[in-house]
Amino acid sequence: MKVKHVVAALSAIALSSGVLAQAKPEQLIKWRQSVMQVQGWSMARIKANVEGTYNKDQVIQAAHILQATANGGLGSLFPAGTEKGSGWHETRAKPEIFTDGDKVRELAGAFSKEANELAKVAAAGDAVAVKAQFGKVGQACKGCHDKFQAEEKK
Amino acid sequence: MKVKHVVAALSAIALSSGVLAQAKPEQLIKWRQSVMQVQGWSMARIKANVEGTYNKDQVIQAAHILQATANGGLGSLFPAGTEKGSGWHETRAKPEIFTDGDKVRELAGAFSKEANELAKVAAAGDAVAVKAQFGKVGQACKGCHDKFQAEEKK
Numbered sequence: 001m002k003v004k005h006v007v008a009a010l011s012a013i014a015l016s017s018g019v020l021a022q023a024k025p026e027q028l029i030k031w032r033q034s035v036m037q038v039q040g041w042s043m044a045r046i047k048a049n050v051e052g053t054y055n056k057d058q059v060i061q062a063a064h065i066l067q068a069t070a071n072g073g074l075g076s077l078f079p080a081g082t083e084k085g086s087g088w089h090e091t092r093a094k095p096e097i098f099t100d101g102d103k104v105r106e107l108a109g110a111f112s113k114e115a116n117e118l119a120k121v122a123a124a125g126d127a128v129a130v131k132a133q134f135g136k137v138g139q140a141c142k143g144c145h146d147k148f149q150a151e152e153k154k
Numbered sequence: 155m156k157v158k159h160v161v162a163a164l165s166a167i168a169l170s171s172g173v174l175a176q177a178k179p180e181q182l183i184k185w186r187q188s189v190m191q192v193q194g195w196s197m198a199r200i201k202a203n204v205e206g207t208y209n210k211d212q213v214i215q216a217a218h219i220l221q222a223t224a225n226g227g228l229g230s231l232f233p234a235g236t237e238k239g240s241g242w243h244e245t246r247a248k249p250e251i252f253t254d255g256d257k258v259r260e261l262a263g264a265f266s267k268e269a270n271e272l273a274k275v276a277a278a279g280d281a282v283a284v285k286a287q288f289g290k291v292g293q294a295c296k297g298c299h300d301k302f303q304a305e306e307k308k
Contacts, residue, residue: 022198022202023198030191031191031192031194031195033188034187034188034189034191034192034195035188037185037188038185038223041185041188041189045227045230048176061222061226061227062226062227064221064222064225064226065219065223065226067218067222068215068219068221069192071215071218072216072218072219073199073212073216076199076212077195
């Protein structure tokens with residue numbers, strides 16, 4: 001029943017597909033770690049813009065990447081069989097992300113909602129509004145990391 | 155004049171910003187290597203869909219990630235000072251990407267064009283059309299890799 005539960009949780013975010021069956025756990029973990037980095041890059045770019053010289057086009061680019069990845073079916077990168085292992089480094093995913101489907105849905109939904117709103121606000125180009133919404137996206141990132149991501153090993 | 159030339163080439167793709175000044179070369183290289191992985195994930199998902207059971211929503215998700223990253227200002231991840239070094243691994247960027255601005259613009263523009271078209275075709279949901287456009291995106295990926303990315307060390 002456990003596998004069924006995990007599958008149900010993840011399919012709420014993204015329907016599974018052949019790619020999951022074909023890709024090795026190491027590759028799946030590498031992909032999800034890469035998504036986090038790309039989101040980190042996008043957040044860093046927006047931060048630099050709202051704290052420094054504001055460039056509307058650049059903020060839109062970064063916001064689109066956040067939006068596309070937030071709605072991109074990240075759940076499919078956490079199938080059963082990837083609870084442990086290494087991609088670029090040892091996975092920091094906590095066991096709960098594979099079992100607590102309700103919480104995964106809640107936090108992924110919150111991130112998606114805030115990222116969609118950021119893309120809208122970025123298109124309008126008001127730096128003050130972007131800064132405020134950027135903060136909300138950051139909180140959504142943190143909410144998921146606090147719950148499902150173990151501390152980085154130094 | 156060389157630095158000026160590089161800056162001109164990259165600004166065609168994305169205006170540089172504070173984030174470049176703040177981020178270390180290692181981080182910038184890690185980010186660009188991660189973008190390649192995320193694009194690889196998206197291509198693998200679409201491939202699995204067009205070769206197996208077709209899921210329209212999943213293809214749209216992957217196409218949006220390709221579109222957002224293709225138009226996402228990747229050039230800003232290749233500033234002067236990152237010609238050598240390691241992110242997740244030693245950079246495979248060839249020297250030409252830092253000097254041949256015209257070719258960078260041409261190939262980045264081709265990738266962007268094909269990725270935009272893929273997002274449109276994915277939204278329509280015709281698997282045959284998606285497969286054809288997916289092939290064009292793959293060719294655009296390959297065009298840039300052949301020119302600017304060194305072979306992977308085994």
